[in-house]
Amino acid sequence: MTQLIAAGADVDTVNGCFWIAELTSISRGKAGADSEIINVDGDTALIIAVREESIESVRVLLDAGAKVDGLDRKRWTPLVHAATLGLERIAELLVERGADVDARTAGSSTPLHEAAAYGSVKLIQLLLDAGADIEAQDFSNGNTPLLTAAWNGQDGALSELIRHGGRTSALAFYDLGALHRAAQFPQNERVMQLLLDEGIRLDKMSEFGATPANEAARYGNKMNVQFLLTEGADPSLHGVPVCGCIDVETDSSERGCPPGHCRTKADVLEVEGLFARHGGNRTLEDAVAAGDxxxxxxxxxxxxxxxxxxxxxxxxxxxxxxxxxxxxxxxxxxxxxxxxxxxxxxxxxxxxxxxxxxxxxxxxxxxxxxxxxLNARSRTGHTALYYTSKKGYLESTQVLIDAGANLDIKTNTGGTALMRAAQYGHAGAVRALLDGGADASIVDKYRRNPLHFAATEIGTEQIMRMLIEEGVDVNSTTDLGTPPIAFAAYYGNIGGVRFLLSMGADPAIGFEGGNTMDDPCGCLGVAGLKDKIRCPRGAACQTEGQIAELEELMGRKRTAEAPRSGDPSLPQRDADSVACESLPLVLQQLECTASADPAK
Missing domain, CATH: 1.25.40.20 (Ankyrin repeat-containing domain)
Known part of the structure; x- marks a missing residue:
């Protein structure tokens, strides 16, 4: 490292070796060294030092003032990285330096969830001794650390969490228990036996009527099915599709079938045979689920x-x-x-x-x-068209339009299919809805229109142009006086800000110095609020330089105040998009969405 400096290495160079030069500069007290510089992958020097498992580098950076909870692009803290890698000494150092043991990732798990997932028993002890919340729920699926350990086949971590008082009766979203989670992980007999020894119910049903044995069948987990049926589990499939894991969308974040499972029809028949041999009666629902x-x-x-x-x-x-x-x-x-x-x-x-x-x-x-x-509404006002538009299913959206679906039905809070297509960046669905006659001027209960929602997403300039050409006012305001450009700035959508400025947007409209939406990159402050939309991927909120550029475009600085979680002008995610789309099972997602009370 000394040779690097002697050769004139730039301590702020963002490349594969930048952090080494940076650490050296800091340790030698060189002026201008920046411990918070972010490389092209969105990592700070401290996070790279953690990932390189260099405890001395971590110590140097912390001594030089690096932020112990500084976030990378995924919204992970150094402690989360240490937990996923099982780095006990580094994690201990970070905790000693004040790291937040309950800091949440963008996916809303905590370091304890990560330690449980990776089976780091000593890290679990460390985090719990430091006050970590043993019953913290992952916002995306409802798992506690104990459920996470069961879900990942970590019997050692599970035992440790039980020893520290973790509740085996805890439930994830929609009444999925620890045994359900354990059954979903292949060859997980040891974990399931641990849970049964703790007195957990063998046939507890989830909110949508599936037993742990059914969940094992859904994932084609033959050994788990055999274990549970041998222990006396109900041999009914309850209409759950054997190997239903093959229905998982390829672009979703949920789990698909385990490697080597559900590859052939014979795999399906073998699992079905296990249920039949234990006395299960096959039903019409089972035949439909099998697609036979x-x-x-x-x-x-x-x-x-x-x-x-x-x-x-x-x-x-x-x-x-x-x-x-x-x-x-x-x-x-x-x-x-x-x-x-x-x-x-x-x-x-x-x-x-x-x-x-x-x-x-x-x-x-x-x-x-x-x-x-075609226009049947849920209790929250959602229609079939709402879902196809929100998820960007262009062919399905077109089928509903051609069949005569009402394009402008509002949800209970005034949202429309066009608003959701615009918010989630589905230009094809937006075009189809507009061509079909959807009204772009409709506003929701907070007077937000489709342009406000499009502005929250990165890369939606094409959609915003469509809406403006359709007649939506580029300076239209919500009930709190907030224009679309403020939404774009709040979510770090610098491309959207530039585009709206080019279309005549006035960043001064509605600015009163107290509105939650007045802050460029205000989305950075909602990481701990489960119902709020966090900064989108690619948001220009990663560095102080990016934020400064947004501030310059908007003509105002960020405030130090955190956003008010109850402010209705702050857009909320649909409950299904926060949690349901991250659930590991098809029917979990469906029932999650049905049971949710979306804000839009």
């Missing part, structure tokens, strides 16, 4: 009720299962046999909404032709 049209026809021929084999149980009706899996041929058969198009499952979903949620255009078309109500 011949078996479905046989059940119908034998007199099975197409609207459900056992109405006394909280099970998904056959039509809902077929719609959720996009099985258009089975949807047509069930409709032809008299399945109710407007039947609602036990949490209020129609089959059309399920098909729309997953973007199954053929199933949507079959339901529309079968007379399904």
């Amino acid at each position: 049209l011949e078996e479905v026809l046989k059940f119908i021929e034998d007199g099975s009720n197409v609207n459900g084999s056992d109405p006394s149980k909280d099970l998904e009706p056959p039509l809902h299962i077929a719609a959720a899996r996009g099985l258009a041929d089975i949807v047509q058969v069930l409709l032809g046999e008299g399945a109710y198009t407007e039947a609602r499952d036990f949490v209020g979903w129609t089959a059309l909404r399920l098909a729309a949620f997953w973007g199954h255009a053929a199933a949507i078309q079959a339901l529309a032709r079968g007379g399904a109500d």
